[in-house]
Amino acid sequence: MSQPTFRGLTWDHPRGRDALVAAAEASDLDLTWDVHPLSGFESTPIEEIAARYDLVVLDHPHLGDALAHGCLQSFDDLVGHEQVAAWADAAVGPSLASYVMDGLLWAVPLDAATQVAATRADLVDRVPRLWSEVAALSRRAPVALSLAGPHALLTFSSVCVALGEEPGGAQRFVSVEVGRQALELMADLASRAPRRAPDLDPIGLLAEMTEDDTIAHVPLVYGYVTYADTTLDRPVRFTEAPTLALGTRPGSTLGGTGLALTTRCQATPELLDHVRHLMSGPVQQGFIPAHAGQPSARAAWTSPALNEPVGDFYRGTLETVEQAWVRPRHPGYVTFQTEAAEVVREALAGSISIAAALGRIDDRHLAVLGRTNPEGAAR
Structure with missing residues (x-):
């Protein structure tokens, strides 16, 4: 046989x-x-x-x-x-x-x-641990967000987790208050990000960090141990995802x-x-x-x-992977993820308002679940 x-x-x-x-x-x-x-x-x-x-x-x-x-x-x-x-x-x-x-x-x-923080330690005086520190760093060094493909939604989701709310609710993907805070934080960071960064997937972002000095820090990007190799000319240091305050949950998908x-x-x-x-x-x-x-x-x-x-790639990010948020796994989620990521990018570019973006994300989320927005729900 x-x-x-x-x-x-x-x-x-x-x-x-x-x-x-x-x-x-x-x-x-x-x-x-x-x-x-x-x-x-x-x-x-x-x-x-x-x-x-x-x-x-x-x-x-x-x-x-x-x-x-x-x-x-x-x-x-x-x-x-x-x-x-x-x-x-x-x-x-x-x-x-x-x-x-x-x-x-x-x-x-x-x-x-899982998504963790990536830093060129030779370009940054101190690795930020809090989201407020990430924002402060972005004013003196090139900080990028992972936004290509589905990653705009994944980054948004992780920020929501750090703000205290797991996405994927029965009535909304995320509450209006937390969703607005997350998009406002992302929009602030995106306004100062290196020009090419929004087009790069995690591999592209990390490869660029090891090839030149145009990106000093990415607060949320999927960890790739190959870019942490200390024999590289420009190794990336991976650390826990940022938190809202010391001792709170790191937001990561x-x-x-x-x-x-x-x-x-x-x-x-x-x-x-x-x-x-x-x-x-x-x-x-x-x-x-x-x-x-x-x-x-x-x-x-x-x-x-x-x-x-x-x-210390593994030990340095262990707490984040242990507490990472697991995405919904219902039928249609992958399509929703693709569509909602585009809405997030539109909001960050100023093409639509944050309120409109949250409404569109909710509409797509509930459509996949086979539901509609509750009558008169505020956005």
């Missing part, structure tokens, strides 16, 4: 690609990995991808659409509840819990990330990636062993970091050996 062939899709960055490709090459599986850009990873309909691939690297907000289309297999059915529980015990923050819906695990968290098996995948014992291998302690703490990956195991995040060559 011929060996079964498997095809996977991940995102085109060393962090998303290298460890998966190297592990497949070192295995006895006939497993090929294709890649698509970060924008495709963030917004391509999951049902389209699942129809063509056996293994898919996805973001947790895709789960609502994936389950609505019945295109993923649960790991509880594939490997059993005891294995899933062991993975949950080992995971950092909500990285595994974000892939649990209806009491079942639909993807394993190969990679953990969970990212990271999960590995899912689609319903077209005829999972063999060998393939499931390969997934277990990728999630094992030695691989999470050794093989994956050695291949530009960003592990999801808490033991890796607290490892002195892993932290030392990357300027």
Whole structure:
């Protein structure tokens, strides 16, 4: 009998690609990995991808659409509840819990990330810890916001969390008071940001920080350990996301990636062993970091050996990932995220008022939920 062939899709960055490709090459599986850009990873309909691939690297907000289309297999059915529980015990923050819906695990968290602060320490006298300090820094150094693609909404959401409110309510995406405060803060920072910054995704922002001196600080951007390498000429220092006041919750929106098996995948014992291998302690703490990956195991995040060559990247952002906000995962959320991000950008550019922007975000949010704005609700 011929060996079964498997095809996977991940995102085109060393962090998303290298460890998966190297592990497949070192295995006895006939497993090929294709890649698509970060924008495709963030917004391509999951049902389209699942129809063509056996293994898919996805973001947790895709789960609502994936389950609505019945295109993923649960790991509880594939490997059993005891294995899933062991993975949950080992995971950092909500990285595994974000892939649990209806009491079942639909993807394993190969990679953990959340929005944190990124700083060129050689260009900044002191890393800001509070949002008021971020605003003050922006008046004497180039501070950028992450606004490209869906990140305008993700940054807005994280600021709301720092202000004390998790978005995604039943009547509004976020309250008028908190939403206004968040957009006013973002608009103030955006008014002084470097000219090209709004067009750059997180990879672009961090790459620019390591290549020249046009960006000194980004208060919220998804952490990429590859840009913290202390051997770089211009390494980025990653620290906890800003808070409203000392001792309050850092506002951050969970990212990271999960590995899912689609319903077209005829999972063999060998393939499931390969997934277990990728999630094992030695691989999470050794093989994956050695291949530009960003592990999801808490033991890796607290490892002195892993932290030392990357300027304490993991330990320096651990509190933020532990407290990160998990986005809604209902059907239609990914489309809402794309549309609402454009509304946020319009508000920051002054094309529409803050009140109008909050109203449009609410309308889109409630439309996805199948509801309408309550009669006479104030905005």
